[in-house]
Amino acid sequence: RRPAGAPDRSLARPVTKVGIVGAGLMASQLAMLFVRRLEVPVVLADLDQERVDKGVAYVHDEIGKLEAKGRLSRDRANRYRGLVTGVVEKADAFADADFVIEAVFEEMSVKKSVFADVEKVVSPECVLATNTSSLSITEMAADLEHPERVVGFHFFNPVAVMPLVEIVRGGATDDATLATAFATGKALKKTTILVTDSPSFIVNRLLGRFMGEVGRIVDEGTPVPVVDGAFAGVAPMPPFVLLSLVGPAIALHNSETLHRAFPDRFHVSPALERVVAARKPGYYGPDGALDPE
Numbered sequence: 001r002r003p004a005g006a007p008d009r010s011l012a013r014p015v016t017k018v019g020i021v022g023a024g025l026m027a028s029q030l031a032m033l034f035v036r037r038l039e040v041p042v043v044l045a046d047l048d049q050e051r052v053d054k055g056v057a058y059v060h061d062e063i064g065k066l067e068a069k070g071r072l073s074r075d076r077a078n079r080y081r082g083l084v085t086g087v088v089e090k091a092d093a094f095a096d097a098d099f100v101i102e103a104v105f106e107e108m109s110v111k112k113s114v115f116a117d118v119e120k121v122v123s124p125e126c127v128l129a130t131n132t133s134s135l136s137i138t139e140m141a142a143d144l145e146h147p148e149r150v151v152g153f154h155f156f157n158p159v160a161v162m163p164l165v166e167i168v169r170g171g172a173t174d175d176a177t178l179a180t181a182f183a184t185g186k187a188l189k190k191t192t193i194l195v196t197d198s199p200s201f202i203v204n205r206l207l208g209r210f211m212g213e214v215g216r217i218v219d220e221g222t223p224v225p226v227v228d229g230a231f232a233g234v235a236p237m238p239p240f241v242l243l244s245l246v247g248p249a250i251a252l253h254n255s256e257t258l259h260r261a262f263p264d265r266f267h268v269s270p271a272l273e274r275v276v277a278a279r280k281p282g283y284y285g286p287d288g289a290l291d292p293e
């Protein structure tokens with residue numbers, strides 16, 4: 001069955017090559033998923049060779065893990081390795097891409113400049129998808145020559161196992177772009193839903209409300225491990241483990257976006273601000289022990 005609000009699937013355009021802007025945590029997981037499920041060339045692009053190499057190495061590692069578990073034949077694993085490349089200069093590598101997704105820093109100006117840059121090298125029909133978890137799709141597309149091919153395509157971490165993709169229609173998004181997004185989500189074996197272009201869409205808005213309250217409990221004096229301990233056996237991941245997985249900076253950005261949009265309902269936690277200001281990667285060290293503030 002066609003997901004609610006999805007246009008006729010006959011409007012979907014084929015995806016034969018994928019460009020991914022960014023080679024960080026989400027981007028490299030996306031590269032792995034696109035290679036495995038679409039079996040088309042996937043190009044990762046980032047600002048310098050070191051980041052690009054790291055992203056490609058992540059994909060190779062994940063392919064190796066599936067091969068070791070017997071879930072991929074050697075031939076197929078080698079073919080997948082051959083499908084993933086990394087570049088610093090997008091111009092040539094992205095020219096014949098028909099689906100580009102960005103997963104760069106969660107900042108409107110950065111994402112706008114990425115799309116302006118990509119638009120110069122791709123065809124007018126190439127879909128420009130954004131993995132933003134909170135920002136407006138309409139605003140992100142506003143200055144482009146072809147805003148009708150911009151769509152929100154929001155994944156959850158870890159990408160390989162979380163089943164949902166939120167598809168966001170911006171003010172200018174056309175039916176062919178939306179149909180291509182839904183068809184791509186299906187090919188990636190994800191559950192797709194159409195969500196309104198509003199701050200943090202559905203999942204992160206709900207999660208933001210939950211995490212805001214969790215933050216208040218800590219701000220009122222309960223230690224992080226006690227809060228996490230309270231969730232053992234109740235949720236798949238205790239809240240501060242989840243926050244460390246997502247990244248405190250992303251979580252803070254999400255709660256700031258929500259606070260700006262709905263100041264009476266969303267709280268920005270001072271404890272979270274302190275963790276981000278101290279540039280900590282999370283609440284726990286590599287050994288799993290609490291990393292004290």
Ligand code: CAA
Binds near residue numbers: 156157160236242
């Ligand atoms: N990459 C690839 N695969 C992974 C993975 C990763 N990072 N983490 C786990 N997996 C796979 C494992 O390989 C395993 O696969 P198989 O069963 O096929 O071997 C499977 O997931 C289960 O893993 P585990 O048994 O090790 O662990 P688990 O049972 O504790 O489940 C989990 C792990 C699925 C991640 C679970 O803890 C969970 O659901 N956590 C909640 C995650 C969540 O809520 N994410 C949303 C975050 S919000 C977000 O992302 C929004 C945003 O925009 C910021």
